[in-house]
Every structure is written in C-alpha cells, then in structure tokens.
Amino acid sequence: MTSLTAKDKAVVKDFWGRISAKGEDVGRDALSRMVVVYPQTKTYFAHWKDVSPNSPNVRKHGVTVMNGVADAVGKIDDLKGGLLSLSELHAFTLRVDPANFKILSHCILVVMSIMFPNDFTPEVHVAFDKFLASLALALAEKYR
Amino acid sequence: MVVWSEQERSIINSIFASLDYDDIGPKALCRCLIVYPWTQRYFGGFGNLYNAEAIQTNPNLAAHGIKVLHGLDRAVKNMDNIKATYAELSVMHSEKLHIDPDNFRLLADCLTIVIAAKMGSAFTPEIQATFQKFLAVVVSALGKQYH
Numbered sequence: 001m002t003s004l005t006a007k008d009k010a011v012v013k014d015f016w017g018r019i020s021a022k023g024e025d026v027g028r029d030a031l032s033r034m035v036v037v038y039p040q041t042k043t044y045f046a047h048w049k050d051v052s053p054n055s056p057n058v059r060k061h062g063v064t065v066m067n068g069v070a071d072a073v074g075k076i077d078d079l080k081g082g083l084l085s086l087s088e089l090h091a092f093t094l095r096v097d098p099a100n101f102k103i104l105s106h107c108i109l110v111v112m113s114i115m116f117p118n119d120f121t122p123e124v125h126v127a128f129d130k131f132l133a134s135l136a137l138a139l140a141e142k143y144r
Numbered sequence: 145m146v147v148w149s150e151q152e153r154s155i156i157n158s159i160f161a162s163l164d165y166d167d168i169g170p171k172a173l174c175r176c177l178i179v180y181p182w183t184q185r186y187f188g189g190f191g192n193l194y195n196a197e198a199i200q201t202n203p204n205l206a207a208h209g210i211k212v213l214h215g216l217d218r219a220v221k222n223m224d225n226i227k228a229t230y231a232e233l234s235v236m237h238s239e240k241l242h243i244d245p246d247n248f249r250l251l252a253d254c255l256t257i258v259i260a261a262k263m264g265s266a267f268t269p270e271i272q273a274t275f276q277k278f279l280a281v282v283v284s285a286l287g288k289q290y291h
Contacts, residue, residue, distance in 0.1 A: 032269055033269040033272060036269035036270060036272070036273050037269060037272050037273040037276055053269050106253065109257060110256060110257055110260045110267075110272065113257045113258075113260040113261040114260045114261065114263075114264055114265060114267055117261035117262070117264065120257075120261065122174065122175045122178035122179060122196055122200070123178065123196050125175065125178070125179050125257065126178055126179040129179060
C-alpha cells in the first residue's frame with residue numbers, strides 16, 4: 001500500500017521545499033489540533049501539567065515532531081533504514097499505539113490545507129499522505 | 145445517543161449556512177477520487193477519470209459532488225436523530241450502490257480538508273473537532289443498515 005513512486009518523492013520534496021520555512025508553525029498547530037480533536041491522544045502526555053492546545057509543552061513537541069518529518073523528507077529514499085533509531089524509540093520507550101500516527105498525519109494534512117490552500121492540491125495531498133503513511137510504517141518497524 | 149452542545153449546533157449550522165455547495169461539493173468528491181483512487185470503482189459510468197485533471201474537469205463528477213454535499217442538509221436539520229434520518233439512505237448505499245462504508249470516512253476526511261482550505265485559520269481546532277464529530281455521526285448512520 002505504501003511504496004513511494006519517483007513522482008511521489010519529487011512532489012513531496014518540491015512541496016516541502018516550498019513550505020519548510022513554516023515547518024515549525026505546521027508542527028505547533030498540528031499537535032495543538034490533535035489534543036483537541038482527538039482527546040484520547042492526551043493520554044501520552046499525562047506527564048505534563050498543561051495538555052491544552054496552547055500549552056508550551058504541546059506546541060514545542062509539535063516542533064520536535066515536525067523536525068522529524070523534515071528529517072524524513074531527506075531520507076525519503078530509505079525511510080526504514082534512516083528512521084531505525086526513531087523506530088526503536090517509539091517501540092521500546094514511547095510505545096505510541098501506531099493508530100495515532102494516522103491521527104497525527106491527518107492533523108498535519110489539515111494544517112497544510114489551511115496554511116497553503118493553493119499549494120496543497122489533490123496531487124500534493126495524495127503524495128504527502130502516502131509519504132506520511134510510509135513514515136508511520138517505518139516508525140512502527142521495530143514494534144514487534 | 146449523540147449529545148450536542150449549543151455551541152456545537154451553532155458551529156455546524158454556521159458552517160453549512162455559508163457553504164458554497166457548488167464549489168465545495170465537487171472539490172471534496174474529486175479530491176477523494178484522486179487521493180484514494182480505489183473509490184473510482186463506483187464511478188465507472190461517469191466518463192473520463194484517467195488522471196487528476198480529467199477528474200477535476202469531469203462535469204458528471206462535479207454535479208454528483210454537489211448532490212452528495214446537499215445530502216448532508218438533512219443531517220444538519222435533524223442533528224438529534226441522524227441515525228433515523230439516514231436509515232433509508234443507508235439501505236440504498238448498501239443494497240443499491242454497494243459502497244464499502246469505509247469509503248464514507250475517506251470522503252469525510254477529504255471534505256474536512258477542503259473546508260479547512262476554504263476557512264483558513266477560522267477553522268480552529270474546536271471547530272474542526274465539532275465538524276469531525278458531525279461527520280463521524282453521519283458516517284456511522286450511513287453504515288448502520290449494512291448487513
């Protein structure tokens with residue numbers, strides 16, 4: 001289901017190139033949205049006193065996650081290999097249920113649609129959706 | 145039983161009151177067929193769906209997108225009883241159209257993204273949560289009569 005064609009990779013890299021300057025904003029908004037739209041995701045952040053969308057911890061974490069996405073764009077030709085240590089982190093330490101990768105991916109896509117309505121065409125949407133799905137698969141690689 | 149707050153009702157009514165059906169309907173349906181190409185299986189008689197450009201300029205698809213979007217009107221008017229309101233439509237989607245109910249969720253996601261593009265930053269997290277809750281209830285109701 002998730003093998004990226006040469007065209008997918010080109011579209012992803014091109015779109016990312018155009019929006020990467022706003023990458024941190026995307027991350028902050030996506031994480032904030034996620035804890036509001038999918039409150040069950042807050043269970044992973046019980047160690048923070050403030051898990052509201054405006055919480056500095058939540059927003060900072062959005063930046064962390066998005067930096068991971070940016071890194072993955074650079075490793076798009078070998079996501080499994082390139083994200084090995086991140087996968088181990090998610091598998092053995094964080095143990096985030098992989099269903100949540102889909103949830104966060106959806107929030108990232110919504111934010112991209114909001115911030116870049118003209119650039120986030122259906123063609124970009126499908127390529128980026130596939131990319132995030134491949135990323136999620138690579139992150140779940142070491143789970144079992 | 146789905147419970148709606150006054151704020152949630154107001155949000156849903158406001159979104160649909162200012163909705164440009166002729167614009168959003170086609171955009172949502174076309175995006176669904178492009179992003180999830182297997183959904184094209186239901187549109188064999190619609191003409192050229194060969195690539196994204198063909199999909200986005202197909203008049204049959206555009207008309208159908210408007211029709212589908214207006215299908216949500218009854219849910220907006222009957223928010224407290226969406227399940228009963230859509231019982232017949234659910235039977236139709238199952239028995240006559242044979243649509244895999246998982247596809248309702250895919251179209252709902254595309255509609256969310258198209259509305260997000262239209263509303264921009266006005267599509268706040270709270271509004272997104274309410275809109276997705278509404279669509280989830282609709283999707284569930286449409287899948288209810290499948291057996």
